[in-house]
Every structure is written in structure tokens, then in C-alpha cells.
Amino acid sequence: xxxxxxxxxxxxxxxxxxxxxxxxxxxxxxxxxxxxxxxxxxxxxxxxxxxxxxxxxxxxxxxxxxxxxxxxxxxxxxxxxxxxxxxxxxxxxxxxxxxxxxxxxxxxxxxxxxxxxxxxxxxxxxxxxxxxxxxxxxxxxxxxxxxxxxxxxxxxxxxxxxxxxxxxxxxxxxxxxxxxxxxxxxxxxxxxxxxxxxxxxxxxxxxxxxxxxxx
Amino acid sequence: xxxxxxxxxxxxxxxxxxxxxxxxxxxxxxxxxxxxxxxxxxxxxxxxxxxxxxxxxxxxxxxxxxxxxxxxxxxxxxxxxxxxxxxxxxxxxxxxxxxxxxxxxxxxxxxxxxxxxxxxxxxxxxxxxxxxxxxxxxxxxxxxxxxxxxxxxxxxxxxxxxxxxxxxxxxxxxxxxxxxxxxxxxxxxxxxxxxxxxxxxxxxxxxxxxxxxxx
DNA sequence: TAGATTGTTAATCGATTAACAATC
DNA sequence: TAGATTGTTAATCGATTAACAATC
Numbered sequence: 001x002x003x004x005x006x007x008x009x010x011x012x013x014x015x016x017x018x019x020x021x022x023x024x025x026x027x028x029x030x031x032x033x034x035x036x037x038x039x040x041x042x043x044x045x046x047x048x049x050x051x052x053x054x055x056x057x058x059x060x061x062x063x064x065x066x067x068x069x070x071x072x073x074x075x076x077x078x079x080x081x082x083x084x085x086x087x088x089x090x091x092x093x094x095x096x097x098x099x100x101x102x103x104x105x106x107x108x109x110x111x112x113x114x115x116x117x118x119x120x121x122x123x124x125x126x127x128x129x130x131x132x133x134x135x136x137x138x139x140x141x142x143x144x145x146x147x148x149x150x151x152x153x154x155x156x157x158x159x160x161x162x163x164x165x166x167x168x169x170x171x172x173x174x175x176x177x178x179x180x181x182x183x184x185x186x187x188x189x190x191x192x193x194x195x196x197x198x199x200x201x202x203x204x205x206x207x208x209x210x211x212x213x214x215x
Numbered sequence: 216x217x218x219x220x221x222x223x224x225x226x227x228x229x230x231x232x233x234x235x236x237x238x239x240x241x242x243x244x245x246x247x248x249x250x251x252x253x254x255x256x257x258x259x260x261x262x263x264x265x266x267x268x269x270x271x272x273x274x275x276x277x278x279x280x281x282x283x284x285x286x287x288x289x290x291x292x293x294x295x296x297x298x299x300x301x302x303x304x305x306x307x308x309x310x311x312x313x314x315x316x317x318x319x320x321x322x323x324x325x326x327x328x329x330x331x332x333x334x335x336x337x338x339x340x341x342x343x344x345x346x347x348x349x350x351x352x353x354x355x356x357x358x359x360x361x362x363x364x365x366x367x368x369x370x371x372x373x374x375x376x377x378x379x380x381x382x383x384x385x386x387x388x389x390x391x392x393x394x395x396x397x398x399x400x401x402x403x404x405x406x407x408x409x410x411x412x413x414x415x416x417x418x419x420x421x422x423x424x425x426x427x428x429x430x
Numbered sequence: 431t432a433g434a435t436t437g438t439t440a441a442t443c444g445a446t447t448a449a450c451a452a453t454c
Numbered sequence: 455t456a457g458a459t460t461g462t463t464a465a466t467c468g469a470t471t472a473a474c475a476a477t478c
Contacts, residue, residue: 008424009468009469010417011469012469013416013417013420013421014413014416014417016416016420017410017412017413017416017417018397018413020416021395021396021397021412022397035434035435035436036435036436037435042397043397044397044399045470046470046471046472047435047471048470048471048472048473049469049470049471051435051436051437051438052437052438052469052470052471054436054437055436055437055438059436059437060436061435061436061437062435062436062477062478063434063435063436063437063476063477063478064433064434064435064436064477064478065434065435065436065478066434066435066436067436079420079423080416080419080420080423081416081419081420081422081423082416082419086415086418086419086422088415094314095313095314095317095318096314096318098310098314099309099310099311099313099314100411102310103310103311103411105395105411105412109412109415109416110419111415111419149422150415150418150419150422173421173422173425174418174421174422176414176415176418180236180320181236182233182236182237182257182258182259184259190417190418190421192414192417192418194409194411194414195232196315196318196320196409197232197236197320197324198229198232198233199391199407199409200301200303200324200326200365200391201228201231201232201235201295201296201297201324202225202228202229202232202405202407203301203365203389203391203405203407204295204296204297204301204325204326204365205228205231205232205294205295205296206228206388206389206405207296207301207364207365207388207389208294208295208296209223210388224444224445226445227445250458250459250460251459251460252459260446261446261447261448262447262459263446263447263448263449264445264446264447266459266460266461266462267445267446267447267461267462269460269461270460270461270462274460274461275460276459276460276461277453277454277459277460278452278453278454278458278459278460278461279453279454279457279458279459279460280454280458280459280460281458281459281460282460
């Protein structure tokens with residue numbers, strides 16, 4: 001128990017993910033080193049922010065030189081856990097579900113769609129990306145048996161809470177919710193929303209503000 | 216110039232959007248009044264937060280009674296600007312673009328896809344939601360002519376910056392970027408990212424932390 | 431060595447929450 | 455009136471940034 005367990009901000013985790021993408025780009029260009037300044041410019045954050053974020057996890061740089069692109073890249077991958085393969089359950093294979101399933105960054109980043117569920121009889125049993133779509137009734141059993149920890153919800157708002165309950169029941173720990181609905185889950189569950197309405201309404205708000213404040 | 220122009224936090228705008236959805240739900244149930252407490256519970260925030268957020272824009276409640284659902288709903292819609300019709304340009308009509316185009320909440324919330332662009336010869340000229348897909352070369356002219364202010368980028372990472380530049384050139388003020396790439400735009404442009412990789416990596420990070428901190 | 435850039439502390443900034451008088 | 459709940463100020467909390475000694 002000598003470990004001091006500092007809580008790491010969510011925003012730091014998100015920025016690490018952005019740094020990682022920048023580092024991947026630099027690695028393609030065979031760049032040797034990168035400074036917190038350059039990385040901050042890429043991510044759109046203050047260089048001190050970059051150093052602070054990294055400092056949560058150790059000392060990865062060399063004073064006067066910056067960071068080794070290759071080393072920092074694999075360090076951050078390790079920190080984010082993308083050096084391991086996470087199984088993901090996809091709930092709902094409508095337009096959005098299909099688009100998500102087709103996303104190439106998926107496997108590349110160490111995520112693997114391991115199970116797909118839908119209520120539509122016409123879809124059940126048919127393969128998507130080599131995986132047969134299962135009926136919703138199988139959800140609890142499959143997720144439990146396969147030890148899946150991450151779920152993506154891509155279904156209509158009405159059933160989102162119900163499905164979330166089932167997922168939690170089955171041992172899911174992280175939920176990425178694309179349904180336009182707020183859902184409630186136990187505190188130990190990590191829940192993130194991707195919400196087109198909210199995004200668009202934020203933009204709309206900005207436009208109304210331009211008028212009011214003349215930015 | 217008697218107006219004191221307080222800068223309103225982005226997070227407030229986002230929460231307003233969430234309150235609005237909650238109010239729409241309550242309106243369906245013909246609920247008369249709602250308290251900051253109930254609204255906060257729905258949105259997952261502190262009741263003081265709700266009152267603070269609203270207080271930026273005026274006094275909408277009645278002490279001892281709470282807020283009129285109907286009135287607050289239309290007030291927030293007015294604040295967010297969803298009581299007017301915003302034209303949106305959709306760039307890229309691949310899997311994701313199609314899923315976005317199919318999203319029903321679009322018109323409902325006062326957004327209207329007014330133009331769609333793609334580079335793929337096979338898609339150009341064909342209608343999506345009654346709108347003919349245009350070649351990318353038309354982007355500047357169409358966006359300028361139609362006075363479109365909001366753009367959604369749903370294309371591969373490589374071309375995202377190039378397209379963003381063209382959009383800014385054409386007078387776009389808000390960009391919602393689904394491409395897995397950082398882009399840079401002038402400061403007066405509102406830029407928001409929706410990034411599946413970052414979302415997933417945040418979840419992955421949480422899972423690795425559970426091990427480390429045993430949450 | 432001189433120049434560059436890290437790691438880290440202290441200062442600043444902004445957002446959230448608690449508390450309570452006002453008032454329905 | 456008593457109870458409930460707002461609107462708002464003050465206190466707290468946490469995240470960002472500035473600054474600089476350490477050091478390559």
C-alpha cells in the first residue's frame with residue numbers, strides 16, 4: 001500500500017488518445033523525437049498540459065531533447081491499454097450500428113467486435129464482419145460467457161435503459177451510448193455518451209451567441 | 216453597450232441540450248412543473264448546477280413551485296436556437312454519412328441537411344433523402360450560395376484538413392468532425408470532434424485503471 | 431559549455447457545489 | 455402561515471497554465 005493512487009482526470013485520458021494519434025503520424029514520417037511543444041500544437045493544448053499529462057505516469061522524456069516518438073507511442077498505448085485486445089459487444093445493427101461495425105480503426109486500435117445483437121428477425125443469424133447477429137435474448141448469456149467488458153449501444157432511445165440494465169447484469173463495465181437517451185447505471189460503470197443532438201445543439205447555440213455577442 | 220456579456224461555458228450549452236430532452240419527455244407525460252432537483256437527477260447533475268445554468272439567461276422558475284415544463288422547454292429551445300431551421304452540409308456519404316443522414320432527430324431538432332458532397336463518381340447525382348449528392352468541387356459555391364453555416368465532416372482522415380479549409384473559405388462557422396483526424400481552423404470557427412477511437416480508448420483506460428486502483 | 435526542453439511546483443483560472451435569503 | 459424551491463452569493467474544488475530549477 002505504498003502506492004499513492006492519484007485519480008487521473010478523464011480529460012487526461014482523452015488527450016493521451018489524441019497524443020497517440022499524433023505520435024502514429026510522426027512515426028510514419030520516421031520522426032525521431034518530438035517536444036511537448038510540437039505535441040501540444042498537434043493536440044491543440046498547452047505544452048505544459050502535455051508534460052503534466054505524461055507526468056502522471058512517469059518520466060518519458062529527455063531534457064533538452066524531448067520524447068522519443070517510438071517509445072512514447074508504445075508507452076501511451078500501454079497506459080491506455082490498447083496494447084491488449086478488448087472484446088466489444090455491439091447492440092443494434094441499424095444504420096449506425098453498421099457504420100460503427102465498418103469502422104476500420106476498430107481492430108487497429110486493439111478493439112474487436114466479439115458479439116452483435118439486434119431484435120430484428122430479418123437480421124438475426126446473418127453475418128456482419130463474420131459475426132452472426134444474435135437475438136437480444138442471448139445478450140446476458142453471451143456477454144457473460146465471453147467475458148465482454150465493453151458494450152456499444154446503437155438502438156432507439158426507448159429500449160436503451162432496458163438494454164443497459166441487461167448489460168450491467170451481464171458484467172459489462174463500460175458503455176458507449178449512441179442512443180439519444182440518458183440512461184442510469186451503477187457508479188462503478190463507465191458510461192459515455194455520443195449524442196448527435198447535443199453536438200448539433202451546441203453548434204446552434206454558438207451561432208445564436210455570435211449574434212448576441214458579436215464575436 | 217449596457218449589456219454585460221458573460222461568456223457562457225460550453226458545458227452549460229451541452230447541459231441545456233440534455234435538460235431540453237428531459238423536458239420533452241416530461242411534456243409527453245403532460246407533467247406541469249419540474250424542479251431543479253428532478254431535472255438534475257435526469258441529467259445526472261447537481262440541482263444547483265441546473266439553476267446556475269438557467270440563471271445565465273433569466274429567471275424562468277417560480278419559488279416554491281419549480282419550472283413550468285412547457286415554458287422552460289420553449290425557452291431553452293429559444294436559447295439553443297433550435298426554434299429556427301439551420302441548414303447543414305454533410306461532407307462524405309459513406310457508411311457513417313448515410314447513418315447520419317438517416318438520423319430522425321435531425322429535422323425534429325430544427326436541422327436540415329441542405330447539401331451533401333462526396334468524391335465518389337458512383338454516388339454523385341444520386342439522391343439521398345431527396346438531395347442529390349454533389350461533387351466536392353461544388354462545395355465552395357454551394358455552401359456560399361446557400362448560406363450554410365454548419366458542416367458535418369464524415370470522410371477519411373487524410374482529406375479532412377483540406378475539406379475543412381474549403382468549408383472555412385465558403386463561410387462555414389461550425390464544424391462537427393467525425394473524421395479520425397485533428398484539424399486546425401481559425402479561432403472564430405466552432406469545431407467539435409466526435410471520435411470513436413478516443414471514446415473507446417477512454418473506456419480501455421478505465422479498464423486498465425480498475426486493475427491498478429482496484430475500484 | 432550554451433541552448434533546449436523536461437519535470438514539477440506554485441499561481442491562476444474557471445467550474446461546481448453549498449448555503450441561504452427571497453418568495454411563491 | 456408553513457413548506458417548498460428558486461435565484462444568487464460565497465466557498466470549494468479541480469484543472470490549466472506559468473515559471474523555473476534540473477539536466478540532457
